[in-house]
Amino acid sequence: MTDTATTGRALPHPAREEIRLETVLHALSDPMRLRIVRELAADEGELSCSQFDLPVTKSTTTHHFRVLRESGVIRQVYRGTAKMNGLRRDDLDGLFPGLLDSLLAAADRQAARSGDSG
Amino acid sequence: MTDTATTGRALPHPAREEIRLETVLHALSDPMRLRIVRELAADEGELSCSQFDLPVTKSTTTHHFRVLRESGVIRQVYRGTAKMNGLRRDDLDGLFPGLLDSLLAAADRQAARSGDSG
DNA sequence: GTCAAACTACGACGGCTCTCGTACAATGCT
DNA sequence: AGCATTGTACGAGAGCCGTCGTAGTTTGAC
Numbered sequence: 228m229t230d231t232a233t234t235g236r237a238l239p240h241p242a243r244e245e246i247r248l249e250t251v252l253h254a255l256s257d258p259m260r261l262r263i264v265r266e267l268a269a270d271e272g273e274l275s276c277s278q279f280d281l282p283v284t285k286s287t288t289t290h291h292f293r294v295l296r297e298s299g300v301i302r303q304v305y306r307g308t309a310k311m312n313g314l315r316r317d318d319l320d321g322l323f324p325g326l327l328d329s330l331l332a333a334a335d336r337q338a339a340r341s342g343d344s345g
Numbered sequence: 346m347t348d349t350a351t352t353g354r355a356l357p358h359p360a361r362e363e364i365r366l367e368t369v370l371h372a373l374s375d376p377m378r379l380r381i382v383r384e385l386a387a388d389e390g391e392l393s394c395s396q397f398d399l400p401v402t403k404s405t406t407t408h409h410f411r412v413l414r415e416s417g418v419i420r421q422v423y424r425g426t427a428k429m430n431g432l433r434r435d436d437l438d439g440l441f442p443g444l445l446d447s448l449l450a451a452a453d454r455q456a457a458r459s460g461d462s463g
Numbered sequence: 464g465t466c467a468a469a470c471t472a473c474g475a476c477g478g479c480t481c482t483c484g485t486a487c488a489a490t491g492c493t
Numbered sequence: 494a495g496c497a498t499t500g501t502a503c504g505a506g507a508g509c510c511g512t513c514g515t516a517g518t519t520t521g522a523c
Contacts, residue, residue, distance in 0.1 A: 236519080248455050252448075253374035256367050257511080277469065287512055289471060294510095308469045308520045323451035325443070330370075333441035337366050354489080375481085395499065405482055407501060412480095426490045426499040464523100471518070479510075488501070493494100 238296065238303050243318040246299035251319075254298035259283060260291050261334055264300060264314065268331050273304075273311040356414065356421050361436040364417035369437075372416035377401060378409050379452055382418060382432065386449050391422075391429040 255261050259281060267274060281288055292312065295301045299318065304311050319327045373379050377399060385392060399406055410430065413419045417436065422429050437445045 244458075248451050249374050249376055249379060252370045252379075256371035256374055258367055259511085261367060261370075275469085283511085284513060285470070286472090286514075290511075293471095305470095305520090308467095310470065323447070323454060326447045326451045329441070329444045329447040333366050333444045336441060340362075377481090393499085401481085402483060403500070404484075404502090408481075410500095423489090423500090426497095428500065466523080467521095469518100469520085472516085474515095475513085477510100477512090480508085482507085483505085485504095486502085488499100490497105490499080492497085 236305060238305070240296060240302060241299045243299075243322060246318065246322055248323065250298045251300055251323075254294050254300050255330060257291070257294075259287075260295055263291060263295065263312075265331065265334050265338075267301065267312060267314050268327075273313045275306075275309040275311055277309065354423060356423070358414060358420060359417045361417075361440060364436065364440055366441065368416045369418055369441075372412050372418050373448060375409070375412075377405075378413055381409060381413065381430075383449065383452050383456075385419065385430060385432050386445075391431045393424075393427040393429055395427065 255264060262281070263279060266279060276288060276292055279288065281291075283291075292301070292303065292310075295312075296303050299315060302313050302315050304313075314327070316327065373382060380399070381397060384397060394406060394410055397406065399409075401409075410419070410421065410428075413430075414421050417433060420431050420433050422431075432445070434445065
């Protein structure tokens with residue numbers, strides 16, 4: 228029992244200045260992770276990992292969330308047994324103004340075109 | 346001697362509608378390729394492969410240019426023994442409005458911050 | 464204390480990627 | 494024709510990546 232923030236253990240996040248564009252792009256270049264980020268942006272709040280219904284195992288899901296966190300795209304916080312996820316909008320917008328919105332818009336466009344779920 | 350366009354053999358390019366966001370992001374997530382794209386954008390014209398002074402062998406350079414072409418980021422045309430490269434601005438802007446500019450701006454910002462060459 | 468829920472750690476496997484070196488092909492110039 | 498320039502093809506090696514399964518940890522509830 229370590230009382231870090233709300234509850235639980237701490238998770239390593241890169242500082243804003245440590246976020247690298249290449250790493251962000253690599254994180255978003257995976258379909259599963261792009262999907263996660265899109266859902267996260269749509270809900271504009273905090274979602275637990277279990278609220279995502281991805282076609283991969285839980286191990287793989289954990290892996291993708293870690294890649295997103297370590298790249299600086301999302302922030303993760305434990306709350307009870309759940310792990311809440313949120314986009315690092317402030318940091319990304321501060322570092323790369325307009326980039327996140329362009330990326331999300333591009334993903335939306337492609338999803339609309341490809342007939343994926345909006 | 347096949348008279349395709351200006352001179353020379355044809356190179357396979359994806360059609361505009363075949364360009365996938367994930368593939369583009371993956372192509373740009375490599376430092377060497379991001380660098381190539383930045384130089385290409387700065388010069389806003391056609392550059393031959395040999396005009397790039399990359400810290401890799403020619404074989405590797407060829408590889409990177411192919412990845413960029415097959416992802417739909419650049420267009421390549423033979424002119425004599427040289428291979429001219431140009432950004433597919435029209436197609437990318439048509440598919441993902443604002444994305445390319447945001448990406449280039451982000452890369453510029455990071456380069457300025459990191460003290461790389463502008 | 465016990466139990467279920469949520470997530471992690473570790474090892475493994477197949478596949479892709481970046482890199483190189485060497486050998487080769489296409490073009491243009493003399 | 495001969496030759497230099499430019500870029501390609503092919504194979505190889507090291508490393509990373511996405512995926513899985515199993516076993517384990519942390520937390521909250523009963």
